[in-house]
Structure formats: structure tokens, C-alpha cells
Amino acid sequence: MTALLLIFLGGALPALWPALDWQGCLIGLALLLEIRPLAGWVALWRSPLGGRERAVVASCGVRGIGSVYNLGYASGRIEFINAAQIWALVAFTIFASTLVHGATARLIVDRVVGARSAPS
Helix, strand or coil: CHHHHHHHHHHHHHHHHHHCCHHHHHHHHHHHHHHHHHHHHHHCCCCCCCHHHHHHHHHCCCCCHHHHHHHHHHHHHCCCCCHHHHHHHHHHHHHHHHHHHHHHHHHHHHHHHHHHHCCC
């Protein structure tokens, strides 16, 4: 289902880009690179994972997929004044997250797994 959602979102991007401004880009990048990884790392504080493993779990993965469902539900219940901007922000965050995750996930996991399995 997530893969299909990403395909449909990719098809909708050209219609959403005009509503995206530089502030939306900054918010999306902050969500992607700072807020979500920090929140994930803190949420895993009491887990048996070490700090590096928590960082990998907190920073890997496509961000924003749940936002599509939540925003879709909310849009059916109330009318947003700036709905196009909100949808554009969510789409940008997912798009940027897909690019960043796709480009870095293997490197990050290899570094952490390599560091764990290296002889001491």
C-alpha cells in the first residue's frame, strides 16, 4: 500500500509544487533532518538499543507517509484555508525523505553493522 501511495504521490507532485514556498521547504527539511530523528532517538531511550543503533532507527525510513492518511482524514472533516500549502509541504517532505533515505540508508546501516561486528 505504501509503495502505491508513493507512486500516486509522485504523479501528483507537478500539481503540488506551485503551492510550495521556501518556508515550506525549510519546515520539511527541519522535519526530515532534525525534528523526526531527534524525536525518534528520544522515544527509543529506554530500548535495549545502543546510541548508534537508536540513531539509525530514528533517522532511517521514509517520513510523512502517515501524514497523508492523517491529512486526508482531517481534510474530509474540516476545510483548511491553506490546504494546498499543507499538501505541498507533506509531499515535499516525503519526496525529500525518499531521496535522502534512498541515498544514505545502505551507508548508514553498513557503518553501524560494520562497527558492531568489527573485532575489538
